Amino acid sequence: MPDEWLPQPATEDIQLVKVLHALGDPVRLQLLSIYLEGREVSCAMDGLGLDHLHKSTVSHHMKVLREAGVTATRVAGRNRFVRLRRDDLDRRFPGLLDALLKGLEG
Template sequence: MARTLPQPAREAIEIVTVLQALADPVRLEVLRQLAKESEPRSCSLEEYDVDITAATLSHHWRVLREAGLTTTFVEGRRRWVELRREDIQARFPGLLDAVLA
């Protein structure tokens, strides 16, 4: 059974925190790649076309999760991530479409 890492509730997602998370080019790129999927995707470095270390990618996933942009699930030693599209759309209509375009 998977457990979900801590993340803000929909109503606690703040626009400033979201925009700060999206301001980093690497985070924006992995979010764009993640947005192409409808199912949760592995958090592993091999899954993404970015030139960073696994530890750096892990940091970026944490920033995105803590900003409320993603949900991370843990199953054993595997981590899966998915975009919180509905939550972001409910809080800030049109933001994701504009940023990911």
């Protein structure tokens, strides 16, 4: 049985303004910094620094990132594993993720 994926925009349909809007929020920018580490992250993982938020709130933010084309979500049983769409974003907006990574470090 192959993996199932939640719906997401095609690479060529990713819009810059939606990406920037999605990332212009403290919680979602922190999620990005986690994804940028390359880990595939499950929603209910602890230690993401989001313990103060309700799980439905985190789920909402993850949906925003996915619908903007920033992340891809693989469904595996009860879990959803989220990862950055790094190749798609690098092709669509070259240098953007690299710049954000540097900016998040500083």
